[in-house]
Amino acid sequence: MPDAILQFESITKRFPGVTALSSVSFSIEFGECHAIMGENGAGKSTLGKIVGGIYTADAGRMLLDGRPIAFRSPREASEAGIAIVHQELAFCPNLSIAENLFLGRLPSRTGFMRTTEMNEAARRMLDAVGLSLDPRMEMSRLSTAQEQMVQIALAVGRGARIIVFDEPTSSLSQNEAELLFALMQRLRADGVTMLYVSHRMEEIMRLCNRVSILRDGQYVTTLQTSETTTDEIVRHMIGRTVEAYFPRHAAGAPGDSLMSVRRFTAFGRFEDVSLELRAGEILGLAGLVGAGRSEVARAIFGIDPHDAGELQIRGRTVELRSPLDAIRAGVGLLPEDRKRQALVLAMDCKENLSLPSLEQLRRHYLIDHRAERGLATNFFRRLRVRAPGIDSAIAGLSGGNQQKIALAKWLARRCDVLLLDEPTRGVDVGAKAEIHALIDELATSGKAILLISSELPELLNLSTRIIVLAGGRVVGELSRAEANQEKLMKLMAGVN
Amino acid sequence: MATDSIARILRAKEAGLVVVVIVLYALLAGFGGSVERDGVSVNTFLQSANQDLLFKETAYWAIMAIGATLVIISGGIDLSIGSIYCLSAVVGAMFFQHFGPTGGGAGASGVWVLPVGVVVCLGTGAICGLLNGVMITALRVHPFIITLGTMAIYRGLAFVMTGGQTIRNFPTALTHEFIGVNISGLYPVPAIVMVLSVIVAAILMRNSVGGRYVYAIGGNETASLYSGVRVNRVKIGVFTISGLCGGLAALILLGDYGSANSNTGTGYELNVIAASVVGGASLSGGRGTAFGAFLGALIIKLIEKAIVIFQINQEYSRIIIGVVVICAVVLDRVSANLVERRMTRAGRET
Structure with a gap:
């Protein structure tokens, strides 16, 4: 496939007692928003983490622009233009937004931070993703959604071409999620490729072009979201039909x-x-x-x-x-x-x-x-x-x-x-x-x-x-x- | 059945500690030499008088380590335990001196002096602990800070009360007929008190509702509160028991040594907390056992003995014990990490 930006070839990842991913192969196309779905334990987060350099695959290989790559750390992934946005604590809550954005490469002159310069650069990074936050604000004052957007700002600011979203909306309200989605749509227009790991069917149908489904660590299939239905995806995820996916409660007459x-x-x-x-x-x-x-x-x-x-x-x-x-x-x-x-x-x-x-x-x-x-x-x-x-x-x-x-x-x-x-x-x-x-x-x-x-x-x-x-x-x-x-x-x- | 229980023992958290104790015993017995007694050659370390002394000395730390372990399991820390021990000893000593052979109440009947003295000694410890607990919960200040403060306050009180003088001359009912009773050359009461304390504490910690609450609070205070646990009450209880343990150790001191002053037990908090930690109590809360506290105290005591037997300069003993504590915690961390990783991977992997 000439237009694949990222290809997985027989990716296998074992943890003691569990095979999280077993010979998974598929590819992500340039500029698409690609969902990875599966039940808990299906291996979708593991795959996301391998892409983001948090885990290393035990077997198989990953090709970026057709060239084999293997990351040993998130830093290496970041240098290759891949960033991961997740919910785990990614920042120091007691530092300012700007300090967090530049953590590890704080601009300094003989050990003293060049604060003004840093805040200016941070503001430009936030502006680039349409976030109007004061970079001097302490991280702990941000909501989860805002914190994720700062992660995105960081990814974009470092020139990420692929962004992995690991269950970004699981603790966001509808409103906050909407802001995130608007930002994702903007990123897609800018040609950023996105891997979207999530449980939420609606979001995936709305945001993503294609969805790949994993079940028990195995690759099941990849579907075009425009040509599939929620039911079909669920069926692939759990390997059987669930008519009772969302049973309607049989409301009886209320008592005392x-x-x-x-x-x-x-x-x-x-x-x-x-x-x-x-x-x-x-x-x-x-x-x-x-x-x-x-x-x-x-x-x-x-x-x-x-x-x-x-x-x-x-x-x-x-x-x-x-x-x-x-x-x-x-x-x-x-x-x-x-x-x-x-x-x-x-x-x-x-x-x-x-x-x-x-x-x-x-x-x-x-x-x-x-x-x-x-x-x-x-x-x-x-x-x-x-x-x-x-x-x-x-x-x-x-x-x-x-x-x-x-x-x-x-x-x-x-x-x-x-x-x-x-x-x-x-x-x-x-x-x-x-x-x-x-x-x-x-x-x-x-x-x-x-x-x-x-x-x-x-x-x-x-x-x-x-x-x-x-x-x-x-x-x-x-x-x-x-x-x-x-x-x-x-x-x-x-x-x- | 028999193999089953052996397997269970081997899997128990304390198995590693028991192995360490056995190794130390073997070393001390092997290198300790032997002495001639009644024409028979006896192993110096293993001879009964020496074992008696070892357990008597261990008793102080082990008893206080039970209280410290309980506090640590609940997610707290009690730095004032050495000072509580000192203040209880001094208060008890003043009481016993008054009713001792040289005191103003010398004629009083031993029948009530001894029990009242025991209550005074244990009560002082319990009240000190209660105050710690009340301040920690009412003022919502971290136990580290409160007990750092009371560590100085309680010892200061002991100094003010004694004017720096050593207090002695207690009734023989205490020193010769109770704690310090001599049974064919051995002084077994402190060790017996220790063993009973460990057994009672182990049963209560494993099987009582309060004991379960202590582990729950140390594991997750919020979830415990949301489950209807009266968190503050449990915390106050835990600190009170820790103080009570200090009082009990003080009582043994009075009967065993027959004197106390405001320098009694200086630096003991470190030994006691070290014993708890070596015994497997986790400073992040939720883990630890009474038996572990006992083994931790015994291991530290055995190391001290080894330092003597191997004729290492006494000055090194603190260094060695410090290293042991750090190693114990690091080993604990490593094994906890392994368990946690296994769990995360097995359970939450997606």
Whole structure:
């Protein structure tokens, strides 16, 4: 292929116990936006990291402009004109944007930084990608999206011809993602080749020319996005058809009110938020990041204080001053950041699962280990957790299975009101479908669920009703029948 | 069944430490020479009197290392442990001196002097620890800073109370009938107290709800809070236990040596933290065991003994112990890295 900028020939990468990539071959054309898709564990990030010089392939070769190349470090890749944009900490948060952009090659004169010169150059780099940020600003003040754009500015500023995007949008709001997409479109117009590693189908259909699919480390196929459908891609990813990719929740008649939030206010975060959660109901909470969705959930759960408002659980007014109060009242929160807020990665699966239930599992002062194991075994079966055993380290599980355990914590504690904050973030397609089915099942069994999600299809398919927040206020409520993507987007963005 | 439990023991975290202890024992027994006793030749190092002394000396560090390990597992650090030990010893000493043969309360009945004295000594330690915990949680200041401050404060208090004088002359009920009781030439009580402490701590850390919470908080404080763990209460408890361990070690000192002053236990915090770390406690929290703390203390003590036996200049002992601590942490880091890498690759690879 004469117009291929990058070719993979039998790329193989092994890690102890796993073959992440097994003899993968395909090519990327000059100037295209090429998506790499696959479930978690399919090897797509590994491939991205090999291109970016973070990993080195064990076998096979990579050709850049027809010439074989092998990078031993991201620096070598960068010198060859390949940059990688990812979510892991790429910058020093305590330094300014400019200092970060020039890290490792700070302009200096006899050891002192030439600050003015550096800031000017940094501003030019930011301007080049249409970012209007003050280069003197401290990195820590940027949002994830802005930080990624600075990474892009850096890549472009260093003359990158190929940019690898490793799941860039997984923690961005719709608005932020749009900014990123606009920038990507600009880059494509400038002839930059892009490799886009992502889970998100919609983005890929919109942004990319072609999509290559990996499954279990093997190359499956490459499709033209204009000639394929979401269903076809999913089918290739999981190797079977899933009619239940996004099951629609069978909304039953809601039961008694389990939780009622009246005029909740926390100044500066949200104001005058009222909502009612009934047994058997999934109440969707939509909004852009920063609209106050997580903040409301955190206040209900007793993590953050609120300034005004009343909370009733099963008709009784309660004051939840700590997560423990909330848990005792039967409320569980699945927080948005699984690794930071939900799991103790140093502990094993059963210990994570039983953590909120230890008071129930103890006999005198000691933990009843047999009861603990029984509890874990039970929920492993019910939630179909795929792990070597209840004693295996939770850090070794896939995102989907970790999420199941984070959810099982509250089921084991018999919480009736579940606040789910982005329950399918960072989990693969198969696990996502399973979690959706589980949420559905829980509602059917009489739990009351508050579902916070940035993915509109998820909200639309699962929710009985959807409340929309914007700027910390409730701006609308849609029944399942009236809700659609367009209406939600308009409400979320504050367009009437 | 038998092979199964042996396999489990070999896989345990402490297996490496046990091997180190065995190697040190072999070296010390092999190179320590022998002495003539009652016409029989006995190995100098292995003879009962020497082993008794070894375990008695280890007891101080091991008991305090249990508390320090607990603090370290919870993600904190207790620099004031040496000073708590000193203040508890001084307060206990003043009490026992008052009721000792030369004190103003000499006539008091031994029946209540001993138990009250024990409570005074342990209570002082526990209160010091409690204060540490309360300040750390209420003021939200890192334990390093708070205990750095109380390290100076508690020792300063000990100095002010004693005026720099050494306090001695305790009731024989303490020094000859309890802690310092002599059973056919051996002084076994400190070692017994240590063994009991290790067993109780090991059971509580492995099997109690509070123990599990300590590991959870050290592993991920936010997730623990979100799971309904009363994080502050657990932290205060952990520091209180650490103080209590200091008080217990102080009690043994009073019964064993029969004196205390404001210089007692200077620099012990380093030995104690070193013992915890050598014993496998991770300063990033979430990992460590009571048995490990004991083995860590024993290893450091054995190294000290080896320095004597191999006639290395005493001045080198600090250097050697420092090197051992760093090596232990580096080895720990390397193995943790390996485990982590294996996990990341197995689990999160995409």
